[in-house]
Amino acid sequence: MNSRVTLGLAGLFLVGALIAGYWGLVLGRQPDPEPVAPPNVVTVSAPAVAAAPEEDPTRQPVVVLLRDVAPFVQITAADVALEKLRTAPAGSLSRLDQAIGRAPWRALSAGSWLNDESFESGGALARMIRPDERALAVAVDEVINAGGQLSPGDYVDVLLFLRSDVNNPQQSAQVVVPALRVLGVGEQLGLTNDxxxxxxxxxxxxxxxxxxxxxxxxxxxLAVPEPLLSRLMLAAQAGVLRLAVRSAEEKRLAHYWAGESASSTNLASANRDLIQFNQLAMTPTPKPLATASRAVPRTPSVEVIRGNEITQQTP
Structure with a gap:
């Protein structure tokens, strides 16, 4: 009897061991549960440190205005800053101490780069001509103004038409002053010398x-060379003027910016071509011929003959 009970208990324990082993295998095959983030927890990633930009050695410093500056007001450190430009304008200032404490002679706007000419006297028109040139305004209409197509930077020949009158027996048309540079048309102006x-x-x-x-x-x-200034004034009073535009292919504007001057050549050419106007040719007026002296009238006399003697006696 005791052996049967012992065998029954051993079988029961064996079945229980098999069930426990199977259950352990099933639980071992299940995936691990995902971790649950705790509520109200914000994960902040550390900001990436931006690498400092490398300075371009090809860029050059230029002094630039940060605000408008009135004439005759000294520039302070708060008015200027340095900007690095790949191509610096010719003659521009490269250090702040070159501008601080100086007073411009004209109004300067914000964003302008500074140079030595920013502090020199003279208006816009005076800074558009050279020392040997003069700026002269000529009255025009739609015809004289080449149909309204003139622009600053063009080159024109000034033509003069002379009508026939008592002092000018034959009408004529001639080039009075050749190759003058147009500085402005109406209120529109071109570029300064810088x-x-x-x-x-x-x-x-x-x-x-x-x-x-x-x-x-x-x-x-018009930008008129000084030797031709009086000629243009005389021509404006003598007759009708016309402005003839010259071709841009002559590259006269490029020669001007290169510093070349052809005023002496233009003067010689104009003197050679001028006709019937000695004042415009800058030649002295021909002097009138000297009048012949009048003959003294002879007093009538009577010839008296006395023998071998002949005498003249006045009655």
């Missing part, structure tokens, strides 16, 4: 307005 706009800071609307008014301009500004 290559900058004579009137910087104009809005697009103002530029468009100037282009529209250029066709109806009533005056043209």
């Amino acid at each position: 290559g900058q706009p004579a009137r910087p800071g104009l809005s697009n609307d103002d530029k468009l307005k100037q282009d529209q008014l250029r066709a109806s301009a009533r005056s043209v500004l």
Whole structure:
């Protein structure tokens, strides 16, 4: 009896061991549960440290205005800053101490780069000509103004038409002054000698307005070499002027910026071609011929003959 009970208990324990082993295998095959993040916990990633940009050695410092500066007001350190440009403008200042403490002679707008000419006297027109040139305005209409198509930077020949009159028996047309540079048409001006706009800071609307008014301009500004100044003034009073535009292919504007001057050649050419106007040719007026002295009238006399003697006696 005791052996049967012992065998029954051994079988029961064997079945229980088999069930426990199977259950352990099933539980071992299940995936691990995902971890649950605790509530109200924000994960912040560390910011990446930006690498400092490498300075370009090809860029050059240029002094630039940060705000508008009125004439005769000294520039302070708060008015200027250094900007690195790949191509620095010719003659521009490269250090702040070159501008601080100096006072400009004209108004300077924000964003302008500074050079020595920023502190020199003279208006826009005076900075558009050389020392041996003069800026002279000529009255024009649509015909004289080449149909309203003249632009600053063009070169023109000044033609003169002389009508026949008592002092000019034959009408003529001639080139009085050749190859004059156009500085401005109406209110529109070209570039100064440093290559900058004579009137910087104009809005697009103002530029468009100037282009529209250029066709109806009533005056043209010309850069006249000093030796030819009086000739142009005489021509303007003597007859009718016309402006003939020269071809851009002559490259006269490029020669001007290169520093070349052809005023002496133009003067010799104009003197050779001028006709019937000695004052314009800058030659002395021919002196009138000296009048012949009048003969003294002879007093009538009577010839008296006395023998061998002959005498003249006045009655």
